[in-house]
């Protein structure tokens with residue numbers, strides 16, 4: 538099956554919002570570990586081989602398990618878990634229908650639309666606009682980073698994307 542060429546950001550966002558609603562998550566921080574647990578997805582922190590050490594994580598569809606690089610710093614791991622949940626929710630059909638055999642590995646240089654969708658899913662799950670609306674004008678980026686438990690660059694990206702500020 539050929540995957541469509543353009544990322545479907547709208548779908549990524551609405552699937553993230555669905556999860557937040559399903560689990561009654563109304564204020565920060567959103568903990569993707571909890572969400573994974575409640576969905577029955579295992580999260581495993583592992584040491585990758587040296588040549589794979591630039592990889593943040595990957596999702597194994599057959600095992601329904603997210604593997605996270607244990608050597609990355611916690612905020613990065615949080616984002617990775619949210620990103621891999623995105624693959625699980627958005628791309629399960631793709632994984633089943635293609636001749637997909639190998640584990641999905643992360644490659645930062647890729648322009649695979651699935652990567653862009655998983656990132657959009659993670660951004661909307663961890664820092665949804667309806668939560669950001671309440672705080673972004675009153676708090677600094679580092680305060681927001683603490684409140685949402687995501688990195689300062691993620692907060693800055695979200696503010697710039699949602700408000701153009």
Ligand SMILES: [Zn+2]
Pocket residue numbers: 620624643651652655
């Ligand atoms: Zn990915």
